[in-house]
Amino acid sequence: MAITVKDQIFSLETANTLYQMKADLFGVVKHLWYGEKTGVSMEYLLDYPDVGFSGNIYEAENDRTYSLNTMPLEYAGSGVGDFRVPAVTVRHADGSQALDLRFQKYFIRKGKYSIPGLPAVYAEENEAETLEILMKDTASETEVHLFYGVLEEADVITRSVMIINRGSMPIVLERAHSLCMDIPDGNWDWIHFHGRHTMERQAERTPLFYGIQESSSTRGTSSHQQNPSVLLCERDCTEKDGECMGAVLMYSGGFQTQIEKDQLGQTRLVMGIHPDTFSWQLEPEQNFWTPEVILSYSANGMAELSQRFHHVIRHNVCRGAYQLTKRPVLINNWEATYFDFNEEDIEQIARQAAKLGIDMMVLDDGWFGKRDSDTSGLGDWEVNEKKLKGGLGALVRKINDMGMKFGIWFEPEMISEDSELFRAHPEWAISIPGRKPMRSRYQLVLDMANPEVVEYLYQSISKILRDNHIEYVKWDMNRSISDWYTSILPAERQKEMPHRYVLGVYELLERLTDEFPEVLFEGCSGGGGRFDAGMLYYCPQIWCSDNTDAHERTFIQYGTSFFYPISAVGSHVSAVPNHQTGRITSLETRGTVAMAGSFGYELDLNQLDQNEKEKVAEQVKAYKEYQELIYGGKYYRLSNPKKDDLAAWEFISEDCSKILVQGVAFRAASNVLRHRIKLLGVDGAAIYRFVKGRQKEEKLSGKALMTGGILIPAIKGDDVAFEFYLEKIEEC
Incomplete structure (x- = not known):
């Protein structure tokens, strides 16, 4: 089984990783481990001192080492003594915002959970298992259900949260993140992907500093400026070596990723809908689902991590007739x-x-x-x-x-304001009553919440x-979206509109892709x-x-x-x-x-x-x-174009029998040696023949391709392309 429970310790195992947490004596669910398989409980690593100005829960009596402000938590509430960034904030009917979540029970099910109205990873029943952990606030009837989907062979874990109001009065969600993960130690770098229109997803790697670092969007879309993905890697991690973990949010609206390095050098990662453009009123017995996060870990560098995300997105996210088939040129x-x-x-x-x-x-x-x-x-x-x-x-x-x-x-x-639709339904365009709306590209946005x-x-x-x-x-x-206002909501609930907009887009896409499955969208x-x-x-x-x-x-x-x-x-x-x-x-x-x-x-x-x-x-x-x-092949980045004089990449078949290497050399120079690029993921015990890019009779061992590499052609001019195609012909 991918999910096991013993002594209130929950172990989620994939082919190569272990995700572990524990519901302790007081019902606090602690995060214990995410990394390589160990075969044991990792709780022994949690040894905390009495940290000044870190308060203690009431039930801990005079145990001053027990503090929500220092321990690694699985899903952090707010207002009860943990002063790090919270995962969830609820405003109760009396105006208070405290949420102290304690374990109640759990469920394990075959197959992968789905999320009403939202995209989510899907899997056959024999491909995945689901863990649901029910937590409840100590003083209200607010329930928080943590969902974990474990795709064992894919080395992927998914996260989503469902919040239910079991009380008799409405409550308001003011923050409802999908992922909260505390990492007790590690010397981490943060890679995020910033940009602008016509220059998206520029990778930037920086060491974590003490405090909060953030990538986010309040533009109504995931945006050109930041991508809803994050990669944490050990300081010495490379493409082929070292620890790294990544998270991708399956959401197309405003999002927030926050990483806090706390006073003890621990790291908290939270990820979900941006709270600046979100709130949600829950009436009694209503629930709210957060978007899903896809999570994976690698002990063998960033290339392996990327390949896991490539595989799960292609096989368990994308759908339709063109999911795995060839596409038209x-x-x-x-x-x-x-x-x-x-x-x-x-x-x-x-x-x-x-x-x-x-x-x-x-x-x-x-x-x-x-x-x-x-x-x-x-x-x-x-x-x-x-x-x-x-x-x-x-x-x-x-x-x-x-x-x-x-x-x-x-x-x-x-x-467009100059359209028959606008003349018939001006109220369908997003604008705030009494204000002129912001135009962008001289167009307005339809109220997809309607x-x-x-x-x-x-x-x-x-x-x-x-x-x-x-x-x-x-x-x-x-365009980006502003002037948030919809006629379908009362004044006090207008902040729900940005999320309702995304749900409307998803509903329309679901209806169209369901009716026209043979169309490539x-x-x-x-x-x-x-x-x-x-x-x-x-x-x-x-x-x-x-x-x-x-x-x-x-x-x-x-x-x-x-x-x-x-x-x-x-x-x-x-x-x-x-x-x-x-x-x-x-x-x-x-x-x-x-x-x-x-x-x-x-x-x-x-x-x-x-x-x-x-x-x-x-x-x-x-x-x-x-x-x-x-x-369908494994993809490797063979250079970093921001640091190197060339961009090079590699595709290799799953059985390592076919290799395609492509790239661009940026600058010509006189009296220099030819560029050399080392391949990755090659069968070191095989002989490969160059079918394209060299003389056909030329052969090299896989070991030579990975350690010695390939000399690219001498460059005349700037931005010159090169390409090599190789096939395995025999074992060494």
Whole structure:
């Protein structure tokens, strides 16, 4: 069994890890251990002195060593003597905010729990077990149920919390985090992923300092600026060695990750919905579920940890027909035409794409309503037949007759003031009565907390999908949200709206993906502004960034790879000079970088010369040959592009028989040795043959590839791509 209980000690075991906690004499649930398996109780490590100004619970009498302010707790309440960051805060009917949680009972069940209205890891009954621990406040009828999903073979544990009001009066949740984990010791570095629009998920590693460090978003989305993921690693941890643990929040709204290094050098990690844009009133017998956190630990470096997250997200989060299968190579018209197109322009791009082996034509923004710029039309999801004569159906049939699939762009959550929808329902746009709303990209946001809005969008979008043979939807969301107010809630409950908004988005996505399971949904929010595990539950790929510059994409995709699978990364070849940076890189470099993801093109193929078209056809063919390895193989980061002169990465099949190494050398220099990169995860007892990148007859041992490495070609010019493909031919 993955979950065992003995003497009130709860041990959650995966293939390589142990997560352990104990309900003690006073009913306080203490966190004991998260790390490698030990085979014993780790309670012996908890030996605390009398720490000044750390108070003691009443039942401990004069035992001054027993303090909630020093001990590692499994889920920390507030207002009762633990002065570290809390996991939960409740305002009771009398105005008090104390919550002193004590153990009541537990349940163990086969299979993995699910969460009503929220995305969550799923598993077959024989793949997972669930532990539920019931805790109760000492002075009120507030219950807190801790849920743990243990996926033994995946080396993953999930966390969620359900809070129930068993009293006779309403209570208000003012903070309800999903994860609270106290780590008694360790010399930890913190890696978080910051950024901005067109430069998302930039990995930053810093030592923990005494006090509170935070990454968060109050923008209504998980945001370009911070990602709802966190990695803690020992100071000497590398890609292939050392202890590290990571957590990913399956949530697409405002979030908060706080890490506190306390007075004793202990570390507390809490993670969940951001309390600045959250509260929730619970009536008697009502409950509230927090979003899920995915948690994993590795004693063998960050590459192994990343691979565990890649596997569980791909196999137990993503869904639909394209979850594990190959994806179509697509061409998107956005950077080729922007809003200025007609059906002949789209047909011309598709005709050329079909000749080059591209599988799908995606029609981006501008096909609906009065949409000739970004100032009008959003919300009017009806085809603009002035642009597309004969309607959408006629265009789709023509594209299909070319042997291509057809995809389309929506921005469902937005509304333009210059739209028929706004004129009919101005109250559906988010704004505070008596205030002018903030515009962004000259658009407003629909009130997704309102069931009428969700129903309108479902009817509008599903009609387009039913009436036309559409096999792909790009779901965009192009602004941060402010002016929070909804007509469906009374004044004292307006702070519930941001979470209700996210629940409305999830409801709409659930209905559409359930009705159209064969459609490939791709998430997007100005590129990577909502790149999170919550969206991946509905959309197995997300447009990684609006920045398609190959050089800068190496940094963006590097940070993304720490938690998110390569199959989830939407990545395209675009035109040069690049539309975001003005940089000129070769077609080879743009293709190599874009192959480390879900591949496609974002340019007018008709503007390419014959030689470039032939290269595109070669890239498409190569990607289709590599795609199974890129999606299903183990991924390794072979360099840190922020520190090194190159970006390099590796895909290796599970049986170590096939290896694909790709990368970009950033700068040419004279009179220097060639760059050398050492591979990871290779079968050291095997001989490998270079199929591509060297002379075909050249062979090297796996040991040589890992210790001596590969010399990349001599570099002439900047941002030069390289690629090696190797196959195992024999044992040493």
